[in-house]
Amino acid sequence: MSVSANLLDENSRDLRKEVPCDDEIGSPINDDDEEFPTTSIRVLLVDADSNSLLPMKNLMIQYSYQVTKYEDGEEAMAFLMKNKQEIDLVIWDFHMPDINGLDALNTIGKEMDLPVVIMSHDHKKETVMESIKYGACDFLVKPVSKEVIAVLWRHVYRKRMSKSGLDKPGESGTVESDPDEYDDLGQDNLYQSNEEGSKNSSDQKGEKPATKKPRMQWTTELHHKFEVAVEKLGSLEKAFPKTILKYMQEEMNVQGLTRNNVASHLQKYRQNSKQKTRTHQEPQEDFFWRNAGPDATLAASNPPLSSNLNIHATASYLMNNQAAPRASYFMNNQAASPIPYPSNSCLPMNNNNYFMTKPFTYIDQFQQQQQQYHSSLNLPSMLTKQEPRHVPLSAMENFDTPMIYNSSFHFDHDEYFPPEGFNNFDQIGQN
DNA sequence: GCTACAATAT
């Protein structure tokens, strides 16, 4: 059966074009970026026969479904009653000793709104018809093939779509509602479901987002596999989506993922770990000026490393407060200090919109000149810029002592020195 | 309205 070919919705046409004759189901899941969004599907699988239950469960897990299995019908039903919110799809064996498929359909149909799939080792017409009559949304013949499993998510998706109320004509009342959905009950193609079957009519005009895929979800287990794969491939930096995916598929028997899924997850994962290591090193949230190092002459009054020292503010501060009467500059080996600022003017800013305020002296590097200069002042500390970030103004208020700051970033003279009008420079390095 | 995070676009 060329089941899979028909299942790939819109793209199926293209697929056929490019791969004209494939009756074979080579690989139902080619990671082509074709999506089988099973990862978010939580399945309750009930089968008294463990010989078929376990393989089926494993197969489903390979396709990234989240599977809860039961061999006992009563237990399964009890579980379902309690956890109906946590299940998206029920698969129930027709021939259960305690609660058979029809009973299950009855109960579930009454108590909750879940798609129920019946499976059976036989496919007698009667069995199939009864199941459908009782509301089964699909009928699977055991052993269930992977091709079938790969597309079971569609039942869930239908449910979600109709619930979200895109178009629910008359959800109530009559049983014969969805003619297009389940009418063709010739058992073995039940799972083929619509799509191409839309030959029916309506409008090919377009809007037929009938198959919006559910969002996938990285479960803990899946993520763990992901991490293992990453580790096996070296490091976070060395692991790439394609190889990760390949590893997960081949070595860990994970299917149903696409490269994009992995790429997206990897991107987020890298971000997170980067963030983590950063905050680990810098537990003191956002300060970026810190003590630059030992300075015997100043040691006594050095503030602790962890203190929040801020010497810049945002543009809004500048506009709303006419602060910063003076600033002293000493950058890129060019010293300028002190500089009187008119109270209503702008301070020079750097690329990160920082400016100096209060009578600070700014030092770019540990140049001899500068060191001489700053040690000649009786300044409390020497600071290093850590990283560009915004810092609350409040911390700045506490400092009225001039300080020397050592910048670790590049300053452009024209950009950071006061504009034309502010020519009150004193060459202080060598006076 | 935000945040987290997957999907999609570039």
Place this chain on the structure above:
DNA sequence: AATATTGTAG
């Protein structure tokens, strides 16, 4: 393939 942007659940 990597990264940036968008979309969206919760």
